[in-house]
Amino acid sequence: xxxxxxxxxxxxxxxxxxxxxxxxxxxxxxxxxxxxxxxxxxxxxxxxxxxxxxxxxxxxxxxxxxxxxxxxxxxxxxxxxxxxxxxxxxxxxxxxxxxxxxxxxxxxxxxxxxxxxxxxxxxxxxxxxxxxxxxxxxxxxxxxxxxxxxxxxxxxxxxxxxxxxx
Amino acid sequence: xxxxxxxxxxxxxxxxxxxxxxxxxxxxxxxxxxxxxxxxxxxxxxxxxxxxxxxxxxxxxxxxxxxxxxxxxxxxxxxxxxxxxxxxxxxxxxxxxxxxxxxxxxxxxxxxxxxxxxxxxxxxxxxxxxxxxxxxxxxxxxxxxxxxxxxxxxxxxxxxxxxxxxxxxxxxxxxxxxxxxxxxxxxxxxxxxxxxxxxxxxxxxxxxxxxxxxxxxxxxxxxxxxxxxxxxxxxxxxxxxxxxxxxxxxxxxxxxxxxxxxxxxxxxxxxxxxxxxxxxxxxxxxxxxxxxxxxxxxxxxxxxxxxxxxxxxxxxxxxxxxxxxxxxxxxxxxxxxxxxxxxxxxxxxxxxxxxxxxxxxxxxxxxxxxxxxxxxxxxxxxxxxxxxxxxxxxxxxxxxxxxxxxxxxxxxxxxxxxxxxxxxxxxxxxxxxxxxxxxxxxxxxxxxxxxxxxxxxxxxxxxxxxxxxxxxxxxxxxxxxxxxxxxxxxxxxxxxxxxxxxxxxxxxx
Numbered sequence: 001x002x003x004x005x006x007x008x009x010x011x012x013x014x015x016x017x018x019x020x021x022x023x024x025x026x027x028x029x030x031x032x033x034x035x036x037x038x039x040x041x042x043x044x045x046x047x048x049x050x051x052x053x054x055x056x057x058x059x060x061x062x063x064x065x066x067x068x069x070x071x072x073x074x075x076x077x078x079x080x081x082x083x084x085x086x087x088x089x090x091x092x093x094x095x096x097x098x099x100x101x102x103x104x105x106x107x108x109x110x111x112x113x114x115x116x117x118x119x120x121x122x123x124x125x126x127x128x129x130x131x132x133x134x135x136x137x138x139x140x141x142x143x144x145x146x147x148x149x150x151x152x153x154x155x156x157x158x159x160x161x162x163x164x165x166x
Numbered sequence: 167x168x169x170x171x172x173x174x175x176x177x178x179x180x181x182x183x184x185x186x187x188x189x190x191x192x193x194x195x196x197x198x199x200x201x202x203x204x205x206x207x208x209x210x211x212x213x214x215x216x217x218x219x220x221x222x223x224x225x226x227x228x229x230x231x232x233x234x235x236x237x238x239x240x241x242x243x244x245x246x247x248x249x250x251x252x253x254x255x256x257x258x259x260x261x262x263x264x265x266x267x268x269x270x271x272x273x274x275x276x277x278x279x280x281x282x283x284x285x286x287x288x289x290x291x292x293x294x295x296x297x298x299x300x301x302x303x304x305x306x307x308x309x310x311x312x313x314x315x316x317x318x319x320x321x322x323x324x325x326x327x328x329x330x331x332x333x334x335x336x337x338x339x340x341x342x343x344x345x346x347x348x349x350x351x352x353x354x355x356x357x358x359x360x361x362x363x364x365x366x367x368x369x370x371x372x373x374x375x376x377x378x379x380x381x382x383x384x385x386x387x388x389x390x391x392x393x394x395x396x397x398x399x400x401x402x403x404x405x406x407x408x409x410x411x412x413x414x415x416x417x418x419x420x421x422x423x424x425x426x427x428x429x430x431x432x433x434x435x436x437x438x439x440x441x442x443x444x445x446x447x448x449x450x451x452x453x454x455x456x457x458x459x460x461x462x463x464x465x466x467x468x469x470x471x472x473x474x475x476x477x478x479x480x481x482x483x484x485x486x487x488x489x490x491x492x493x494x495x496x497x498x499x500x501x502x503x504x505x506x507x508x509x510x511x512x513x514x515x516x517x518x519x520x521x522x523x524x525x526x527x528x529x530x531x532x533x534x535x536x537x538x539x540x541x542x543x544x545x546x547x548x549x550x551x552x553x554x555x556x557x558x559x560x561x562x563x564x565x566x567x568x569x570x571x572x573x574x575x576x577x578x579x580x581x582x583x584x585x586x587x588x589x590x591x592x593x594x595x596x597x598x599x600x601x602x603x604x605x606x607x608x609x610x611x612x613x614x615x616x617x618x619x620x621x622x623x624x625x626x627x628x629x630x631x632x633x634x635x636x637x638x639x640x641x642x643x644x645x646x647x648x649x650x651x652x653x654x655x656x657x658x659x660x661x662x663x664x665x666x667x668x669x670x671x672x673x674x675x
Contacts, residue, residue: 013350013440015546015548015549017528017548017549017550017551018548018549018550021528021550021553021555022527022528022529022550022551022552022553023528023529023533023550023553023554025202025231025232025240025527025528025529026236026237026239026240026529027239028202028205028206028243029205029206029239029242029243029246030239041549041550041555060351061350061351061354061384064350064351064384064548065286065546065548066285066286067203067283067284067285067286067288067300067301067302068202068203068302069203069206069284069302069303069304070206087351087354089351089354089384090354090355090384090386091286091300091301091302091381094301094302094305095301095302095304095305098302098304098305099304141189141318142189143189143316152304153304153305153308154210154213154214154304157214157308157312158214162312163191163308163312163314163315163316165189165191165316
């Protein structure tokens with residue numbers, strides 16, 4: 001899968017409260033509405049500017065905090081093709097794969113806000129078309145590749161009737 | 167090779183022995199969801215057509231984040247969970263019963279269990295030596311239906327804690343200190359395992375606080391070996407039979423060993439907007455505060471209320487501070503009422519909300535105004551956490567919260583030496599049926615003793631008939647005496663009235 005899009009750069013420690021704040025708790029059963037507020041507390045203009053195919057790029061420990069799966073779900077619903085960060089918090093990482101949102105670990109210091117990016121999931125590389133930087137990202141564990149390829153955990157279970165790890 | 171607690175417990179639930187780094191399929195004993203994550207879990211199961219739960223008796227749906235429901239959308243979410251519980255036989259913990267992580271450990275979790283919960287603080291269960299970890303709605307939904315999940319066996323950090331807590335320093339300060347030291351991502355994907363004489367001596371309430379915040383260092387679990395304290399706690403909760411001693415092997419392999427001497431600790435405060443942004447109390451003192459909050463799955467237990475009640479008793483809350491207190495569960499609420507702490511806090515000027523997550527999630531109640539600062543016993547202080555991205559949250563122990571409520575600015579609880587010394591040995595909350603049974607038995611016994619006494623008295627009375635005459639004589643004498651006294655009194659009042667009348671007359675003249 002080859003993705004191309006614009007970079008929206010964020011800092012370190014973007015929490016699930018930044019992505020899907022508690023004050024919008026009542027929209028959790030209305031995800032398209034909640035998606036209109038995605039990442040609102042980190043950048044109030046993000047939801048209105050993001051276009052299908054764009055990338056969210058963070059620093060370290062992206063997605064820390066609450067286990068709310070609504071956070072990666074609304075990033076995916078907003079049309080973001082992948083999230084790139086130096087590191088991810090554990091629950092967010094797992095949730096993202098479960099909802100079919102690719103999460104890639106690489107040195108995001110070399111990527112700038114507004115850059116054009118090309119990501120090849122199969123070949124495992126990230127290319128910054130604006131500044132010419134090219135880098136490999138850490139491969140996902142095989143179980144996660146399997147779930148992601150099936151289109152998320154619900155689709156995985158639908159397909160196999162159980163977990164199929166190997 | 168020896169095994170850590172995580173390797174032991176996961177190994178018992180997987181096919182064969184496991185080692186850190188391995189990815190395994192594991193059986194799941196306990197599943198929990200709450201009103202923020204449960205409705206999505208229900209919808210995922212509906213999508214999959216999975217209506218039967220693997221273990222409904224140990225699946226618990228909590229209504230705790232928005233209680234009682236603050237909006238129609240959330241009231242509808244509550245309905246979704248109520249209906250799902252009815253349909254599947256899962257347990258429902260209704261609004262007002264308490265926070266999921268407080269109640270689940272009071273009533274369901276046993277040493278050696280694997281628990282997955284759609285809430286990041288599920289790791290609280292590690293205090294009972296269960297491998298407990300937070301996941302998303304879909305993972306927990308599948309766990310509820312299939313009774314299993316996939317896990318990467320984590321590497322373990324061994325945290326060795328020695329020394330005695332100085333007066334005014336608590337397990338909350340210890341965990342904030344550790345997170346400040348290793349960072350909010352210092353233990354990502356790892357398990358923490360607590361050891362040392364301080365942990366061995368620590369009561370269950372303190373241990374629950376430590377395990378609760380493991381996730382704030384990024385950890386997957388925060389485990390404490392089960393021991394006599396665990397046994398006693400389980401007995402008091404009415405499931406002593408579920409106790410199992412689980413210890414890591416002496417030659418277990420740890421990725422990192424961290425040693426802490428708590429006798430050197432001072433109270434710690436986390437500054438906005440990160441848990442690892444910690445300062446010692448001397449560097450935190452003097453920060454003006456608008457609201458303090460005692461509550462959440464980290465610090466809302468009887469012992470926490472006791473410390474606060476002791477410090478604020480008979481004192482006045484600073485007029486510029488609002489004080490919100492929320493007991494962690496209805497059992498805790500009843501106990502703090504019984505012990506008088508509830509009244510003490512009300513007298514001090516606190517406002518008390520029903521058991522639940524309270525202002526911690528920013529859903530409603532206690533939302534900060536723009537630019538306002540809150541010092542809370544919560545576990546995280548991210549931007550926007552309390553419902554307003556322009557609010558500022560500081561984290562500390564209940565004692566620091568109490569001292570701050572008096573001063574109106576962050577204050578050192580160690581100044582209340584006498585009050586802190588008076589804090590008795592913490593008693594674990596008596597909660598369950600077993601405790602009620604004991605109380606019932608005690609009452610029945612007392613009743614029986616009273617009855618027996620009354621019977622004996624009656625018998626004696628029958629035997630001592632002749633004495634009665636003497637009693638009657640005495641009574642007659644008494645009545646006569648009383649009559650004389652009455653007459654005297656009447657005479658006295660008459661005399662007084664006469665004096666008054668004459669006085670009036672003379673005045674008129």
